[in-house]
Amino acid sequence: MKKKSTILLVDDSKENINILLSLLNKYDVIVALSGEKALKMVQKHKVDIILLDIVMPHMDGYEVCKILKSNEKSKEIPILFITANTDGASIEKAFNVGGNDYISKPFKSVEIIARIKMHLKLSETLDRLEYMAMRDFLTGIYNRRKFFEVGEKVFAQSTQLYAIMIDIDRFKKVNDTYGHPFGDQVIQKVVKVLENIVSDDTILGRMGGEEFAILCRVLSADKLETITEKMRSSVAKLNLNYKDEKVKVTISIGIAQKDSQKYTNDTLDMLLCKADEALYKAKERGRDRVCMNM
Ligand SMILES: [Mg+2]
Numbered sequence: 001m002k003k004k005s006t007i008l009l010v011d012d013s014k015e016n017i018n019i020l021l022s023l024l025n026k027y028d029v030i031v032a033l034s035g036e037k038a039l040k041m042v043q044k045h046k047v048d049i050i051l052l053d054i055v056m057p058h059m060d061g062y063e064v065c066k067i068l069k070s071n072e073k074s075k076e077i078p079i080l081f082i083t084a085n086t087d088g089a090s091i092e093k094a095f096n097v098g099g100n101d102y103i104s105k106p107f108k109s110v111e112i113i114a115r116i117k118m119h120l121k122l123s124e125t126l127d128r129l130e131y132m133a134m135r136d137f138l139t140g141i142y143n144r145r146k147f148f149e150v151g152e153k154v155f156a157q158s159t160q161l162y163a164i165m166i167d168i169d170r171f172k173k174v175n176d177t178y179g180h181p182f183g184d185q186v187i188q189k190v191v192k193v194l195e196n197i198v199s200d201d202t203i204l205g206r207m208g209g210e211e212f213a214i215l216c217r218v219l220s221a222d223k224l225e226t227i228t229e230k231m232r233s234s235v236a237k238l239n240l241n242y243k244d245e246k247v248k249v250t251i252s253i254g255i256a257q258k259d260s261q262k263y264t265n266d267t268l269d270m271l272l273c274k275a276d277e278a279l280y281k282a283k284e285r286g287r288d289r290v291c292m293n294m
Pocket residue numbers: 011012013053054055056
């Protein structure tokens with residue numbers, strides 16, 4: 001069953017809160033009686049939509065909205081103002097501070113429910129589109145575009161950084177011999193192996209076809225060698241079967257290190273190229289191995 005959406009209700013009037021609570025009984029509703037409390041609750045709970053009163057003591061709804069919309073964690077949450085201030089200037093301000101919609105008091109219950117449903121649907125759709133735009137459809141890891149988007153930031157911030165390029169050996173032959181559906185399964189299984197080995201702050205992306213890239217911030221070349229060797233051997237040990245036939249799949253791995261002293265003008269692209277050269281070497285030397293470009 002689909003999980004109920006969570007609504008955060010922000011209003012300084014308990015009377016208003018009670019009316020809205022009875023109206024929104026199909027949702028999970030959490031309540032904040034002030035702007036300050038609302039900001040704290042958004043940090044603690046996963047909130048899908050916010051109904052926000054404008055006139056409140058200390059911090060008014062506009063201020064709350066501005067803060068929420070400037071915060072990475074809360075900026076995508078739709079905010080619906082509910083207020084008796086229906087003059088043009090108030091409405092304009094509500095949208096200017098980032099509000100997504102405006103409902104005037106006294107409100108009609110059908111209207112509130114309809115607007116909530118519409119905004120929940122809209123934000124779900126946007127989430128899904130965003131996910132699709134940045135993920136590889138087959139494996140769920142970052143696609144090339146997202147890998148570079150996230151990778152450029154990490155590259156700029158890290159002095160100790162390694163790029164790893166990975167390629168499934170003779171993959172074309174796998175596809176030609178066993179068909180694309182089996183080839184797709186191989187890719188998924190290889191990615192599972194990689195995901196299980198890398199740590200959470202590692203960036204992993206599918207660069208295209210059977211090629212994957214990793215950016216990782218391990219502290220020593222030794223540790224890196226252990227990790228990549230584990231990737232290589234785990235893939236070689238994978239139990240892959242096509243009908244009754246055992247299929248052996250291997251990967252080649254190329255590594256390059258960002259050298260912040262020598263190459264101050266290095267880019268992520270250049271680092272990946274260096275890793276690619278190492279990968280090429282690994283292929284030349286017979287595949288199923290790890291090569292470093294230092
Ligand atoms: Mg009020």
